[in-house]
Amino acid sequence: MEYNVKVWRQKNAKAKGHFETYHVTDVEEDASFLEMLDILNDQLIRKGVEPIAFDHDCREGICGACSLYVDGRAHGPDDQVTTCQLFMRHFKPGATITVEPWRSGAFPVIKDLMVDRTAFDKIMQAGGFITVRAGSAQDGNSILIPHDDAELSMDAAACVGCGACVATCKNGSAMLFVAARVSSLALLPQGKPEAARRARAMVAKMDELGFGNCTNTRACEMECPKHVTIDHIARLNREYLKAKFSE
Amino acid sequence: MADPKLISKIPEGPIQEKWSKRKSSIRVVSPNNKRKLEVIVVGTGLGGASAAASLGEMGYNVKIFCISDSPRRAHSIAAQGGINAAKNYQNDNDSVSRLFFDTVKGGDYRSREANVYRLAEVSAAIIDQCVAQGVPFAREYGGYLANRSFGGVQVSRTFYARGQTGQQLLLGAYASLNKEIAAGTVKSYPRHEMLDLVIINGEAKGIIARNLVTGEIERFGAHAVVLATGGYGNTYFLSTNAMNSNGSAAMQAYRKGAFFANPCFAQIHPTCIPVHGDQQCKLTLMSESLRNDGRIWVPKKMEDVMKLRTHQIKASQIPEEDRDYYLERRYPAFGNLVPRDVASRAAKERCDAGYGVNETGLAVFLDFADAIKRLGNQRVQERYGNLFDMYEKITNVSPWEEPMMIYPAIHYTMGGLWVDYDLQTTIPGLFAIGEANFSDHGGNRLGASALMQGLADGYFILPYTIGDYLSHKFAEPKTDINAPEFVAAEKAVIDRIEKILTVKGTETVDSIHKKLGHIMWEYVGMARNEAGLKKAIEEIGELRKEFWKTVRVPGTNEEFNQELEKALRLVDFFDIGELMARDALHRKESCGGHFREEMQTEEGETKRDDENFMYVGAWEYKGEGVEPELHKEPLKYENIKIATRNYKD
Numbered sequence: 001m002e003y004n005v006k007v008w009r010q011k012n013a014k015a016k017g018h019f020e021t022y023h024v025t026d027v028e029e030d031a032s033f034l035e036m037l038d039i040l041n042d043q044l045i046r047k048g049v050e051p052i053a054f055d056h057d058c059r060e061g062i063c064g065a066c067s068l069y070v071d072g073r074a075h076g077p078d079d080q081v082t083t084c085q086l087f088m089r090h091f092k093p094g095a096t097i098t099v100e101p102w103r104s105g106a107f108p109v110i111k112d113l114m115v116d117r118t119a120f121d122k123i124m125q126a127g128g129f130i131t132v133r134a135g136s137a138q139d140g141n142s143i144l145i146p147h148d149d150a151e152l153s154m155d156a157a158a159c160v161g162c163g164a165c166v167a168t169c170k171n172g173s174a175m176l177f178v179a180a181r182v183s184s185l186a187l188l189p190q191g192k193p194e195a196a197r198r199a200r201a202m203v204a205k206m207d208e209l210g211f212g213n214c215t216n217t218r219a220c221e222m223e224c225p226k227h228v229t230i231d232h233i234a235r236l237n238r239e240y241l242k243a244k245f246s247e
Numbered sequence: 248m249a250d251p252k253l254i255s256k257i258p259e260g261p262i263q264e265k266w267s268k269r270k271s272s273i274r275v276v277s278p279n280n281k282r283k284l285e286v287i288v289v290g291t292g293l294g295g296a297s298a299a300a301s302l303g304e305m306g307y308n309v310k311i312f313c314i315s316d317s318p319r320r321a322h323s324i325a326a327q328g329g330i331n332a333a334k335n336y337q338n339d340n341d342s343v344s345r346l347f348f349d350t351v352k353g354g355d356y357r358s359r360e361a362n363v364y365r366l367a368e369v370s371a372a373i374i375d376q377c378v379a380q381g382v383p384f385a386r387e388y389g390g391y392l393a394n395r396s397f398g399g400v401q402v403s404r405t406f407y408a409r410g411q412t413g414q415q416l417l418l419g420a421y422a423s424l425n426k427e428i429a430a431g432t433v434k435s436y437p438r439h440e441m442l443d444l445v446i447i448n449g450e451a452k453g454i455i456a457r458n459l460v461t462g463e464i465e466r467f468g469a470h471a472v473v474l475a476t477g478g479y480g481n482t483y484f485l486s487t488n489a490m491n492s493n494g495s496a497a498m499q500a501y502r503k504g505a506f507f508a509n510p511c512f513a514q515i516h517p518t519c520i521p522v523h524g525d526q527q528c529k530l531t532l533m534s535e536s537l538r539n540d541g542r543i544w545v546p547k548k549m550e551d552v553m554k555l556r557t558h559q560i561k562a563s564q565i566p567e568e569d570r571d572y573y574l575e576r577r578y579p580a581f582g583n584l585v586p587r588d589v590a591s592r593a594a595k596e597r598c599d600a601g602y603g604v605n606e607t608g609l610a611v612f613l614d615f616a617d618a619i620k621r622l623g624n625q626r627v628q629e630r631y632g633n634l635f636d637m638y639e640k641i642t643n644v645s646p647w648e649e650p651m652m653i654y655p656a657i658h659y660t661m662g663g664l665w666v667d668y669d670l671q672t673t674i675p676g677l678f679a680i681g682e683a684n685f686s687d688h689g690g691n692r693l694g695a696s697a698l699m700q701g702l703a704d705g706y707f708i709l710p711y712t713i714g715d716y717l718s719h720k721f722a723e724p725k726t727d728i729n730a731p732e733f734v735a736a737e738k739a740v741i742d743r744i745e746k747i748l749t750v751k752g753t754e755t756v757d758s759i760h761k762k763l764g765h766i767m768w769e770y771v772g773m774a775r776n777e778a779g780l781k782k783a784i785e786e787i788g789e790l791r792k793e794f795w796k797t798v799r800v801p802g803t804n805e806e807f808n809q810e811l812e813k814a815l816r817l818v819d820f821f822d823i824g825e826l827m828a829r830d831a832l833h834r835k836e837s838c839g840g841h842f843r844e845e846m847q848t849e850e851g852e853t854k855r856d857d858e859n860f861m862y863v864g865a866w867e868y869k870g871e872g873v874e875p876e877l878h879k880e881p882l883k884y885e886n887i888k889i890a891t892r893n894y895k896d
Contacts, residue, residue: 030523038528045755050801053809057489059529062414063320085640111807121317125429129422130381134301134706137379144390153383154408161319190381
């Protein structure tokens with residue numbers, strides 16, 4: 001199969017970017033979207049064109065590295081997938097496919113399709129943890145957790161930190177990402193002593209780093225590859241309010 | 248006779264007391280002195296993240312390096328099925344000694360007893376630590392922790408978080424790491440790749456790393472260096488490892504004097520999605536936990552095989568009596584839950600005999616129809632839902648309707664840097680943990696034990712043992728990164744990069760790496776023989792020459808350059824591949840994942856040679872183009888009766 005790939009090229013963070021269109025040939029029907037980019041890169045290198053830079057690693061939808069805006073959607077036209085789990089069978093042969101990096105002020109472009117997501121790490125460093133030292137934990141079964149609470153907590157913990165929620169949000173809000181962590185922990189008895197501090201600190205850091213506010217458009221949950229829902233944003237809001245009143 | 252260069256430092260005394268004994272003899276460093284000591288940790292998977300967090304908690308000054316944009320992306324995140332621990336929560340008579348026994352037996356009696364016992368001993372504390380961190384392990388309705396069983400064992404000791412256990416454990420370790428970064432004890436260097444190890448007066452004192460964004464070559468000094476850089480499965484090009492996983496850090500250490508142990512022990516995982524074509528660059532694992540409830544089979548009749556390949560019938564149309572559940576047939580006691588190496592070879596045997604079920608003839612079925620009948624949709628969904636979804640996304644076939652197709656693929660490497668009981672390599676001050684070392688899994692690793700080892704090393708073993716080394720160092724000043732050794736190492740790195748960039752040939756890095764992968768899979772894969780291994784060594788040598796004549800790496804060093812990153816790693820994969828073949832050639836026995844065709848029983852099972860090969864083979868680098876020297880650490884089994892592995896009855 002053959003495709004035309006209209007792709008964002010940007011030499012580095014300071015350079016001005018632009019679109020280029022390339023023709024890619026010999027793509028197998030079962031190829032993944034990133035395999036198509038591998039094939040295109042191979043063809044570009046042989047023609048003396050610099051290959052397209054993009055983040056990727058596990059290629060099985062769990063590391064959260066891949067982060068492409070394909071035909072106007074975060075992670076492309078399939079639902080609940082990361083870009084690496086998007087397959088070429090979703091595109092008509094000969095189609096022109098537009099590929100862009102995440103567009104958000106908090107995620108500056110590093111090169112071509114790669115962005116800098118260290119803002120997510122910084123939010124996590126602000127409070128996305130339980131303060132427990134190795135060696136001080138009690139027996140695992142001394143903390144009983146109802147089955148359904150553990151499952152709900154796991155629903156939120158499934159977040160891969162890819163940033164699709166931010167990229168797709170018209171406000172560039174990171175609420176779903178922050179909510180996934182806060183809600184996952186809020187559903188468990190562990191870490192309760194620092195729950196208020198956590199909610200305050202993570203929200204404050206998110207605001208400081210230039211992410212926008214949440215206006216409940218639900219775009220984030222539509223594009224989240226792990227189907228983290230905005231119920232968790234509601235839980236974050238509750239945690240945050242509780243924390244504010246306990247100040 | 249023990250090799251004078253391989254002092255394993257295993258404490259004397261009964262195996263149950265060795266670790267306690269070692270701990271009580273370790274010198275500790277006082278808090279005010281810990282502040283003065285610097286440790287570099289390379290890699291942020293389960294081993295690296297947990298070690299860095301723990302060292303930070305203890306008060307050391309830690310620098311961590313990872314090649315990804317965030318520590319959370321390390322390949323540990325992709326582990327699916329679970330983590331073993333001897334908790335005996337199921338009351339099925341599990342114990343430290345049973346986990347120890349299963350692991351040594353699973354490893355086909357090629358791992359070090361004392362290390363494995365310690366691993367089993369600390370396993371329970373790992374679960375406690377992870378629960379305390381807020382890892383949402385699966386729970387029973389009563390609120391207690393749930394378990395599942397895994398290959399190679401007859402108890403249920405595997406803890407899990409759906410099919411995303413590695414992700415959840417890594418996020419736990421990453422959270423602890425973040426806590427320490429916030430506290431200022433750990434400094435994080437994402438998008439940095441270690442390109443050399445710096446040795447001063449025979450001791451590891453730092454690293455040279457490339458800032459992957461700017462291309463800047465930077466020097467970092469410390470009092471000790473810890474490698475937690477994972478395995479070298481990507482030597483095969485196609486593997487279940489993440490695209491960026493590589494063996495370069497271990498190779499740099501090897502070239503600087505660290506011995507490399509048992510490189511030929513690579514694990515081939517039986518349940519991966521089959522290869523779909525030659526443009527593929529990555530294989531996808533389907534968790535071993537699927538073998539708890541899934542049944543593996545191929546048709547009994549060749550005519551059904553042919554009809555399957557030409558899509559005239561579907562698997563579900565083949566009647567029960569015409570199916571060959573070959574694992575249940577060959578290994579009644581363990582059935583579908585035999586260890587990975589055994590299951591992989593059995594799949595190869597059926598496919599070699601012509602019973603492969605897809606167009607390429609390289610696939611077998613993993614069927615859930617019985618499980619769905621027995622457990623109902625909801626419970627199957629809870630246990631395997633995300634794996635089913637993933638399979639369907641990739642193959643466009645729903646496992647709810649038709650069985651999965653699977654085939655073995657390279658997954659994990661048991662070999663790695665040789666370490667003593669303290670996890671220190673043959674270079675003083677250089678430690679290796681997790682998959683990067685060789686110590687715990689022998690010739691084959693059991694499922695759900697990689698996560699256990701990474702976290703055992705990182706939370707509970709290295710933080711103690713490294714203290715003994717550092718206790719002699721607190722009076723030393725900070726390492727001077729302007730020392731001539733740093734300058735020389737940096738220059739060597741710059742020269743290597745320059746050399747690659749100036750080839751300006753016609754071939755892409757991946758196309759050459761693919762050729763290496765073909766050589767490795769053909770001759771150093773699931774079945775090996777003397778002629779093939781010799782051929783592999785020769786062909787790798789030729790391919791290396793071809794690389795230096797024909798590779799094309801566009802761009803410069805002074806920018807984000809992914810082709811350059813890949814090329815630098817491929818140079819090391821050549822050396823690892825060659826070392827693997829050399830090790831496989833010398834080990835004239837079959838054991839674990841290493842199957843020498845010359846050494847098999849009449850039934851096609853592995854035939855070990857305990858008389859001649861019951862040792863760790865550790866290779867010493869002797870210079871470029873010079874044959875490495877083999878050193879042997881004899882393995883002594885004082886607590887386990889050596890037996891032929893038997894999963895039949």
